Amino acid sequence: MTTRTQQAGTPGAVASGAAVALAGLRKHYGEVRAVAGIDLVISPGEVVALLGPNGAGKSTTVDMMLGLTRPDAGEVRVFGQQPRDAVTSGTVGAMLQAGALLDDATVAETVGLVAALHRAPMPVGEALDRAGVADLARRRCGRLSGGEKQRVRFAVALVCDPDLLVLDEPTVAMDVAGRRGFWQAMHAYTETGRTVLFATHYLEEAENYADRVVLIRAGRIVADGSVAQVRAAVSGRTVRAVVPGATEPALAGLPGVTNVQLRAGRAVLHCADSDATVRALLAAYPDAHDIEITSAGLEDAFLALTGNPEEHR
Numbered sequence: 106m107t108t109r110t111q112q113a114g115t116p117g118a119v120a121s122g123a124a125v126a127l128a129g130l131r132k133h134y135g136e137v138r139a140v141a142g143i144d145l146v147i148s149p150g151e152v153v154a155l156l157g158p159n160g161a162g163k164s165t166t167v168d169m170m171l172g173l174t175r176p177d178a179g180e181v182r183v184f185g186q187q188p189r190d191a192v193t194s195g196t197v198g199a200m201l202q203a204g205a206l207l208d209d210a211t212v213a214e215t216v217g218l219v220a221a222l223h224r225a226p227m228p229v230g231e232a233l234d235r236a237g238v239a240d241l242a243r244r245r246c247g248r249l250s251g252g253e254k255q256r257v258r259f260a261v262a263l264v265c266d267p268d269l270l271v272l273d274e275p276t277v278a279m280d281v282a283g284r285r286g287f288w289q290a291m292h293a294y295t296e297t298g299r300t301v302l303f304a305t306h307y308l309e310e311a312e313n314y315a316d317r318v319v320l321i322r323a324g325r326i327v328a329d330g331s332v333a334q335v336r337a338a339v340s341g342r343t344v345r346a347v348v349p350g351a352t353e354p355a356l357a358g359l360p361g362v363t364n365v366q367l368r369a370g371r372a373v374l375h376c377a378d379s380d381a382t383v384r385a386l387l388a389a390y391p392d393a394h395d396i397e398i399t400s401a402g403l404e405d406a407f408l409a410l411t412g413n414p415e416e417h418r
């Protein structure tokens with residue numbers, strides 16, 4: 106699996122040109138080690154899912170990225186800026202789980218207030234439209250459902266027209282239709298080349314909407330790559346084929362093969378690198394046929410990589 110993490114703790118790793126650069130990031134809360142050394146570089150235009158079990162350190166990482174929590178060690182840059190500067194300049198927009206909304210303000214007033222704080226906001230109407238809350242513009246925030254509040258928080262994040270959107274579990278409290286609408290809106294936004302980092306528990310959201318998945322366990326990154334790479338890192342892939350004339354030792358010698366079973370000419374090859382295996386298989390056995398390649402789901406990968414978490418010490 107390709108790993109895109111940077112050299113641990115190197116200040117130079119908060120590299121130029123990156124949308125987000127985290128280097129050697131650590132955070133304790135008393136005895137609890139919430140983040141235990143995270144190095145991560147996100148390029149402009151990437152859509153990245155931060156996945157991990159409860160208490161893995163996702164929110165703490167996001168908070169440090171936004172300047173809401175100060176790291177004990179390490180560095181954060183967002184488009185080359187300190188997190189707080191990036192937030193105040195409107196370079197980054199955030200949608201947090203518990204982002205406060207004023208009960209007595211209407212939706213349009215709420216989004217307008219945030220727009221007024223920024224130098225180059227998008228028109229309030231456009232932010233409401235994009236977030237799918239234009240029909241709620243005159244409703245007081247105190248009278249919104251949980252899912253509607255989430256969409257208003259999305260409009261608040263969008264209105265500063267940020268280059269980077271940071272979303273902490275954005276679809277919590279949304280129903281199926283709300284979730285679908287939310288991701289359609291997100292997709293439209295990312296098509297404009299913006300960078301998005303979202304923390305989620307929903308594996309299918311990572312699978313469907315992220316270019317890249319970063320898996321966190323006990324405050325550390327345990328996998329980083331495309332969905333396909335993260336899946337393959339856990340279990341590899343299985344190649345099944347009918348291979349006339351093959352023997353087990355010959356198949357075991359093909360590149361990328363970790364295990365072979367051969368029965369009645371039908372081979373089952375467990376592979377660390379199925380692309381290399383299939384190329385070599387066809388080169389050595391041009392008559393091989395009925396080839397199938399399967400991989401584990403992201404859920405299998407998630408469970409394998411995030412099981413047995415270490416103590417938070």
Ligand SMILES: Nc1ncnc2c1ncn2[C@@H]1O[C@H](COP(=O)(O)OP(=O)(O)OP(=O)(O)O)[C@@H](O)[C@H]1O
Pocket residue numbers: 134137138139157158159160161162163164165166417
């Ligand atoms: N303000 C705090 N004070 C004390 N401990 C905290 C605080 N915030 C987080 N923690 C602890 O730090 C660890 C990481 O928490 P964090 O909220 O970052 O995880 P998470 O991956 O976002 O979890 P979840 O998926 O449950 O939201 C947990 O053990 C949590 O209890």
